[in-house]
Amino acid sequence: MPVSVAMTVLFSARMWGVVLLLVLVMPVRAQEQHPKVFITASEAAAIREARGHYTLLDATLEAATEMVEAALAAPIETPPPGEAGGYAHERHKQNYREMYHAGLLYQITGDRRYAAFVRDMLLQYAEMYPALEPHPLSENQVPGKLFHQLLNENVWLVHTIIGYDCVYDALTPDERATIEANVFYPMVSWFMNEGAYSMNRIHNHGTWTVAAVGMAGYVLGEPEWVEQALYGTDKRGEAGFMRQLDLLFSPDGYYMEGPYYARYAIWPFFYFAEAIQRYEPERNIYGYRDGILRKALYATVQTALPDGTFPALNDASLSMNVAAPGVVLATDLVFERYGPDPVLLGVAGFQNAVVLNGAGLAVARAYEAADEVPEMTWPSVEFRDGADGEGGGLGILRVGRGKDQTVALMKYGVHGLGHGHFDKLSILFYDQRRDVLDDYGFARFVNVEPKYGGRYLPENDTWAKQTIAHNTVVVDGRSQNDGDRKAADAMHADRHFFDGDPSDGVQSMSAYARGYYTGVDMQRTVLLVEDEAFDYPLLIDLFRLESDAEHQYDYPIHYDGIPMATSFDLAGHTDVLRPLGEDAGYQHIWETARARPDAVVQFSWLDGQRYYTLTTAAAPGTEVLMGRTGAHDPHFNLRSEPLLLLRRRAADHLFASVIEPHGYFSEASEQSSNARPYIAAVRVLGFDATASVVEIEAQDGRRWQVFVNNGPAGDGPHTAHFGGKTYTWTGNAEMRPVRDGTE
């Protein structure tokens, strides 16, 4: 073993020589047991026995075996570090996946080829790693050595240390010493010293760093690493894993950066928690903060849409889903550690995978034993946001079950740090397993090197984060908080009420956003209604603005699909397109049409196999603008997507709208029915700080009235007086048919 090289490297690590010297002088300290950090020999034996009996386990073993056998058939490559999304970057990522799985398969099968593979690859890293410099291509990030950012190297170590733990007993002491001294020790040193910023950061990147350090500490027998991982490099508890558990989740387990990052953040949280549980069960990590890890998993999977994808809140991909590996890990561990909740089996079925340890085996067994194939489906649910639960929240109303649910979601929580968008009170609407009103998500092509090295594109700031890119009102053409993140992080929206009980056909939620625009307070109330008169659930949307002065209010609808019919004279621009504005995201929208309807606005479009009609109450001076993204996008970084917006200048205003799904269309079978809406009109009967009352009229004259309590939340009865009439209702929000003489 090249001890001299290793020592040189080790001595170059600042602030840390003593511990490592001890390590080198004495033989590497023997641990009581390997493997242990993620799986034990007896769990592996149980999996070996179970093989062939459980669908989910077999699918997982098959995928792992296929990957590792392909790796065994190819030469081991540890190329010089390269750019994000480039070959070397992807190769090193693939290497950790292969070592992780090869290690587990060695334990499960006893096939020594797998152990030899991990050994050989690690010895190859041991030759390369000590000579590596900090990666030259980092940008505003802590660099790694194999990767441009420390994050990737943390992820590499979390997985590799599990693989190493699995093959530990198959290596000679010399091999272990070489690998540890040339790879793991210098890497951890880099993380704890040059990477101290990340170690101490309250952020998902910080969680990866502490998980890597802590898990390596357990496997290599370095309790000091574990302490620093748990409580920060100064061990005072103001940073580190425990503090992350305190601050990154709301008391409901909602992760402050939103579900897309939650699926990634919970990965290291669970890896490290599981390691802690295995080595130091006395810490009772799973019981910490009233079982916050359990809540974190539920809050993550329960945001999922009917097709299993996460709503694209904040900087998020449109297609990330519940089968992400961090969610598989968390699902299995929660099932094992908190008691076998059968609803998690539906999640596991969607994932079609389990982790390869005792927890995964338990899930695979229970899945097989279930009386019927478990289905992943969630009821309406609200999550409080903010570490103290007082930072607003996220409301999700659902009608129906499983894949055919209709879902309305409103975002009224905290900003969410650097990945937050200026989108308070934004709504999303899902139907037919489609995004009907969608969020653009991020402007990024992850790992696609020609697209800005796979990083966030400039348009992520100039478009995706801006208020106009969301389904929420824009005041005076500016983004909320004028696009200032610090200002946004310092505030949050406020929940007003949430009623997710579907039993009476009317579910509702309401929230306020105050202070996001100077002098303008906003309240949005959304009802998701099942009524026998309509084929599908209705979305009723009352967006109320309150100000002492007149402002320009833009109410955007980010629809998808093809316009079908309008109540107003639709005349798209034929000869020239210009951007809708100059900044705050408007510079990215080509204005494709403009109209000024002084009557009820109806706009129908076709999306998938259903028609949708927006019907908005008339208001004097309302303009309808249509647009399409793509302006000021010289490198074609944005998707080309349509939107419609209603614009009105007013002081107090209520955008009162219904979105009605209707009819059926199949291009393939050339069938169409009910391409016209049933609703004919929406009228505002009155609104103020105490209540909003709106009337909906159908084509055949049937009418309904909608009542919303804008004052302090409560069941009432509530009373409002508008236009000389008195309206009375119970509950925060109600909708009821108007019968002749009952008005």
Add this chain to the structure above:
Amino acid sequence: MPVSVAMTVLFSARMWGVVLLLVLVMPVRAQEQHPKVFITASEAAAIREARGHYTLLDATLEAATEMVEAALAAPIETPPPGEAGGYAHERHKQNYREMYHAGLLYQITGDRRYAAFVRDMLLQYAEMYPALEPHPLSENQVPGKLFHQLLNENVWLVHTIIGYDCVYDALTPDERATIEANVFYPMVSWFMNEGAYSMNRIHNHGTWTVAAVGMAGYVLGEPEWVEQALYGTDKRGEAGFMRQLDLLFSPDGYYMEGPYYARYAIWPFFYFAEAIQRYEPERNIYGYRDGILRKALYATVQTALPDGTFPALNDASLSMNVAAPGVVLATDLVFERYGPDPVLLGVAGFQNAVVLNGAGLAVARAYEAADEVPEMTWPSVEFRDGADGEGGGLGILRVGRGKDQTVALMKYGVHGLGHGHFDKLSILFYDQRRDVLDDYGFARFVNVEPKYGGRYLPENDTWAKQTIAHNTVVVDGRSQNDGDRKAADAMHADRHFFDGDPSDGVQSMSAYARGYYTGVDMQRTVLLVEDEAFDYPLLIDLFRLESDAEHQYDYPIHYDGIPMATSFDLAGHTDVLRPLGEDAGYQHIWETARARPDAVVQFSWLDGQRYYTLTTAAAPGTEVLMGRTGAHDPHFNLRSEPLLLLRRRAADHLFASVIEPHGYFSEASEQSSNARPYIAAVRVLGFDATASVVEIEAQDGRRWQVFVNNGPAGDGPHTAHFGGKTYTWTGNAEMRPVRDGTE
């Protein structure tokens, strides 16, 4: 029975009173057997026995039963006729489907509720039909009475007469007399007299008319109707079914309007042919014209893309597929009548349905008996076009099997009547089950009432039919034949060669289009190449233009997806968009970018999970234009789709391009590899009327040369002299690696 009403109606029928009077005076003539026109009692009994044993049969019976039971549970409605795509229109269409299936189910199950349903609905029609006037909403069409166009009424009768035949024996003589006198006789009278134009038309609408009349003639015992259906109203054979069989298909069975209309046209062809076979087997209809019906079915299904959809040639939907009911019918009848070809079982499996008669039963049995689940997959194939087979053709090159095939298609046949597009030498390219280079198809929303009554939109003429809407060169900004259909119908492109043998890795096809532009002749040669150096098949495209004078040549690429990288400085227009031109379809394209690269043009985009790069040889003065549809589209009738075009002014010119699929991208798993192409350059070494020689160079310096014989087709050896060098090859097209010293 209201005989007086019926007689009034019948007397009002011109040129035809005598026959009908006889019918009314005598009892309706008894046929020897009911049912017979589509199914017999013994076939029905066999299906009854087979129930529960065959997947495809059970799926069909289940769907039919579900439809009919739902119909039985609802009131029978025969509303006053209404507009296309409106409620009444769709109701009458659904009524014939229900009567057809109820009749068949009655025969199969013996359940008299089904017979009563058909009876009751027909009696209700008998009350309504005699009083109907010609439909007031027909436009440039022969009107029906139930429907705005005769076509729908023909389709109604074809299916209803089958249902009626099935329940015939369950009706009383009075019921039969009422139905026949008030519905079938006046309807057929309308078809044969006011509808004589359609009866005598060589067109798919004409086939529906003659099928309806002829099948009704068989069921009602009116041989005169059959004669006129077969040979035209004057029975001279210049019109009618037999003449349609002569003229509407090429000798290869290719239907002149293309596959989308073929799937619809073969439906009445097979219904009527089967009826003829059952009543008059001595006519040997299935043997007619060397088994043209068999060829018609094969030519239809063999155009299908890997996902089962038809290529969107001419006026066509993008999603119509092989499961269309006419194709199900033809598949089963060909299997039964021409001998059981196992490849048709793959088609039946895709359809997941059979027809409910003996032929369908035979297919369901054979499908079940097959050793493995049959897969629908086709080899490379060329179809000659034109009734005499001398009208050019359609070439389809394929690599791989089943759903993962890569397909290149070129269109070089006849114009195709009123549904033809000005798109000679257009190519399509399919990969990953996606349209990579696509055809816009039609501008139409079939049966969607708010979209122009579901008819072809004005933009079908101004955009979809125009040359620029296709992947073929546009000369001087004009469409082929200057967009004149009659001129286009009078000519056709010419096949040069077609080599669909995949054994040497190089498949190729070449065709000429002469006279489509005055003074400009065009030749296009397409190679689909498998080479170990590339992960996926390459599309090599050599589009040659020859003229004495300089012209503007536009080479469009209708890609889909998001631009990734370009070899030239890509700077999309940021502040203003204007249409690319004023007419010939250019008025519908917003110009989104313009560049002038004097070097090799490379353009990479992401589509689905793969990257694609177009590499085109440099030529002085080449402009690159990018665009997006939507200009001059005030009602948003067009889909918003991107395109790229290379523009050059020249007399003789060769657009020498390679489209290279490469790499992998998964948004959901955030993986990307090889986002950059392997090909670095394409160079033209020379081209003239005898040959084209092109060189391809990869990033690592590897080179290949491509040789195409432009002179009379033949295996050669061929020789060409360009730039002082002599090139020799065999076969019409070849590609081979360049080894040092072998040039």
